[in-house]
Amino acid sequence: MEKKIKTLYILSIVAILAFLGMQAYWLYGRYEYSLTEYENRTGLLVIEALKEYSKARARGSATQGDTVKVQSRFQMSHSLDSIGKSIRKVTVRTNVINGRKLLGIAENRKLTPEEMKRLEEMVMDSLEMVDAKIATIDASSAPSDGIAWNAMKNFESEVQSPFTKEGIDSILRKHNLIAEIALILQDSVTWEPTTIRHSSVISPKFKVTTPYSELERKAVVIECEIPSSEILCNMGWTLALAVVLSLFLIHCLLWQIKTIVKLTRLDKMRNSFITTMIHELKRPISTLKMCVSGIDNDKLMEDNQLRHELTGEIRMALDNLSAYFSKLRDITFNNVEQIPLNVSSFNLTVLVDSVIKSITVPSTKDVVFENAVPENFEISADCSHLINILTNLIENAIKYSSDKVTIKINAVSTSDGCQIIVKDNGNGIAADDINRIFNRFYRGKASASDIPGMGLGLAYVKLLTDAHGGEISVESTVGVGSSFSIKLPQ
Template identity: 55%
Template sequence: MEKRIKTLYIVTIAAIMAFLGMQMYWLYGRYEFSLREYEHHTEAVIADVIVEYNKERDKKGTGDINTSYSMSHGVDSAGNTSRKVTVSSSFNGRKLLGIDEERNLTDEEKERLAEIVSDSLQRIEEKKLSIDASTAPSDGAAWAAMRNFELEVQSPFTIQGLDSLLKKENINAVLSLTTTDSIMWKSAMYGHKSFVYPHFQIISPYSELERKAVIIDCKIPTADIVREMGWTLVLAFVLSILLILCLISMIR
């Protein structure tokens, strides 16, 4: 009889330990799910904020610079379809001088125009590109990249501008600008790796043809995640305590 009781105790302890292990594993899975859910929700919000920021940049554009772009298609030696885009920028002299009518500039206006553009001429000269865009997912993506190039010329992307809009959405992130090794045609998200101090990164291109992108490093507020799991944690804790108390009572 005593042997049976000992066996029953061992089985009971093993069952409770297994239950506690499964409970911890389930809580871990629930926590990970909440982290991923926060990442995807925040990623969607950031995408909307970037669209809004680009609209603001577009409104700030003075129109002093004209940008022309074209696209051509061909077939490479392997028989694959190739795509080439050409983008160039030039000053809108009449816009700079405030002249609306079509007429030849006077000598005085030409001298004034030369003074206005002298400081920015090199910047514009560098804004001439002719690159292979065969990796673009579609012609539409290539055209969008050329329009983003024009937007960058007219109103350069700034960390401060995007950060102010992110803070309005209660998103505190560390932003940095980078140049990618190859052209990025769409944003990429890299999920959290740390369980204790989770954070994730979003790399979003803002001038694809120049391989310019912004890195948005977001820290996940674990306190908020745990708070959302409050009732689940309390229930799991209460059940675990009851089981342990029952085990102690049985042994006594």
């Protein structure tokens, strides 16, 4: 049975660890999903901010009026290479005409009609006075012609109104986005925005790389930090529910194991109780059986002395049975008030002597009794219960000792009653068992030995002591012995 219980413990621990692992894996997946969801949502905001910034750059160009003019020429051609593969090539020529600069006008104002006419003549006479930018690139890798045309427009926008970190940062802040911005020159042309997902769950970050002038291989890298604390707060109810559910299931599993262990222990106690009860009943019954056989012998009954010895043995066996059944009866009471007391005054010294004489000492042990109770020490208590108390303590001292043991019984008067002390030099009681030896059916380390017992003796002693309104305590050292002290009010 113990092997099965141990196996059950191991399987339960494995089940708990497996459940916690699955729960942690599920929560991790949920956290990753929340991070990805935040990335997607924020990535869309970044793209919208870039579009908004492009429109703002276009509006800025328009406000320059006729003082600065940009003339662009877009050209896209398609051809086939030697193996029949389609080749798309785009060319952009952008002319920038700065009227105020060409006319030498310092103030910021619109040009007059005469100035506009003179500017046109100057441009027509010499194209060298015009800032021209030309870009030609193989756009075969562009997903579509529309994206290629859009790249040429982006080149024109970059010439007309250059892309700046400050400009895009202001737009992002309008959308409550704080990001690290870098303008880079790429090794190859990219046509569409790309997102690099987070690689860490502790300080997660993601990057959005967007080309703003594809023909010049210029791109902006926007790196955003994902607020993990905000993600965890949003998952608060999920986390709380998972923790509560985990604790509840673990508690139920442990409670089930505890119940099984308790039932196993009770079954073991029941078997031990039955075995011990049979052993305890067998001795007086065997004595009675032997005495009854002697009574049937007429020759033995002719000897008066022998007859008196037989009747004395019968009386003692019956007293033992009566005391044993009284113990079983009293131990079942739920409170001490239910135990009947017949209080009387008697000589404790004489009672201790009678108890010592009634003790059956095993033939394998050498027991020395010391009755140190002062002569004529009067006490008021239930005589039969006190006999049971002393008998249990003395029998325990004999049972849990080596081959030689000395048992000393003493008594002293106190200010509020008397104190009876039963001391031995037996095996002693472990410190872990001291606070539990008075519990019913508890035997401590004795349960692992072959010493018979039900774990009721000391519980019965405490019950009878409490019924008298007294107290019982114990001092013990393993290998030295034990000392039980019983305080009874008088």
